[in-house]
Amino acid sequence: MKKIINRLTVIGSGAMGSQIAMVSALAGIDVYLRDISEESLRKAEESLNGHMKKRILKGKLSSQEVEEAFSRLHFVTSLEEALNDTEFVIEAIVENLEVKRQLFSEVDKLVSEDVIIATNSSTIVSSKLADATKRPHKVCNLHFFNPVLVMELVEVVKGLHTSNETAATAVEFVKQINKTPILLKKEISGFVANRILGALIDEAIYLLENDVATVEEIDLACKKALNHPIGPFALLDLTGIDVNYYIRQILYEETGDESKKPQRIIKEKYFNGEYGRKTGKGFYTYS
Numbered sequence: 425m426k427k428i429i430n431r432l433t434v435i436g437s438g439a440m441g442s443q444i445a446m447v448s449a450l451a452g453i454d455v456y457l458r459d460i461s462e463e464s465l466r467k468a469e470e471s472l473n474g475h476m477k478k479r480i481l482k483g484k485l486s487s488q489e490v491e492e493a494f495s496r497l498h499f500v501t502s503l504e505e506a507l508n509d510t511e512f513v514i515e516a517i518v519e520n521l522e523v524k525r526q527l528f529s530e531v532d533k534l535v536s537e538d539v540i541i542a543t544n545s546s547t548i549v550s551s552k553l554a555d556a557t558k559r560p561h562k563v564c565n566l567h568f569f570n571p572v573l574v575m576e577l578v579e580v581v582k583g584l585h586t587s588n589e590t591a592a593t594a595v596e597f598v599k600q601i602n603k604t605p606i607l608l609k610k611e612i613s614g615f616v617a618n619r620i621l622g623a624l625i626d627e628a629i630y631l632l633e634n635d636v637a638t639v640e641e642i643d644l645a646c647k648k649a650l651n652h653p654i655g656p657f658a659l660l661d662l663t664g665i666d667v668n669y670y671i672r673q674i675l676y677e678e679t680g681d682e683s684k685k686p687q688r689i690i691k692e693k694y695f696n697g698e699y700g701r702k703t704g705k706g707f708y709t710y711s
């Protein structure tokens with residue numbers, strides 16, 4: 425039986441949480457967006473207002489739809505208020521295991537036993553959070569992509585502890601908010617989309633370091649033969665070469681696997697301060 429969610433709590437109103445709350449409110453759900461920082465809530469409201477105005481101007485949404493969605497979206501600092509009568513909880517706070525575990529334990533005590541508590545974390549699998557609650561079978565990853573208002577896919581990740589019913593309800597919820605779900609039957613670091621992207625980027629760097637083709641040509645191959653909207657080097661410039669450097673450094677430290685270390689070209693760019701668009705130079709130069 426499909427469970428329709430009428431009331432949702434999103435915890436953390438940053439880049440991800442704010443937009444998860446907005447798409448849910450647009451889909452007709454009563455949403456409580458909670459943050460410990462009033463400043464963050466204020467910025468979230470301001471930013472969502474800006475995005476919605478642009479969509480109205482482009483004719484993608486009517487002002488009535490937006491007005492109604494905002495009337496369903498509540499910005500709160502009180503955890504109790506955010507969780508009152510909630511039916512589904514999505515955590516999107518800082519990427520810190522201990523802080524997330526503390527929150528999961530608090531939420532567990534405040535919501536009824538049938539409520540699912542999902543994490544939007546990109547790197548922390550829910551098995552690391554489930555035992556902070558008394559409902560491990562109701563805990564899973566629900567991984568959205570940035571920017572949530574635009575990106576359609578959501579990965580539902582079923583840990584060993586997650587019940588089939590929880591996974592099925594999470595999948596239905598994703599459809600309810602007009603996104604496209606995929607269900608990962610087991611936990612794996614990076615999940616599906618980011619693992620594939622990582623492999624693509626690694627191969628692009630291998631080809632460049634081995635002098636097979638230029639940055640521009642490798643990007644062209646992805647665009648003109650694979651129909652990707654953007655090539656891997658242009659994408660690295662957009663997301664930040666520094667971010668890629670840190671991720672690989674952490675992966676190497678966690679696994680001890682030499683092949684995970686930042687590659688020569690990434691290291692060179694990182695130590696030259698060539699991070700991509702944000703510094704005006706990366707694989708390409710920006711004015």
Ligand code: NAI
Binds near residue numbers: 460523
């Ligand atoms: P962010 O730094 O933009 O926002 C985090 C928010 O959480 C801040 O507003 C902060 O005040 C709030 N916060 C911190 N501790 C809190 C607590 N105990 N209770 C309530 N609020 C608290 O972070 P962002 O980028 O939105 O990421 C959030 C989560 O989403 C992370 O787990 C991250 O791995 C995941 N994610 C991020 C993506 C991205 O591209 N930024 C993509 C997919 C997932």
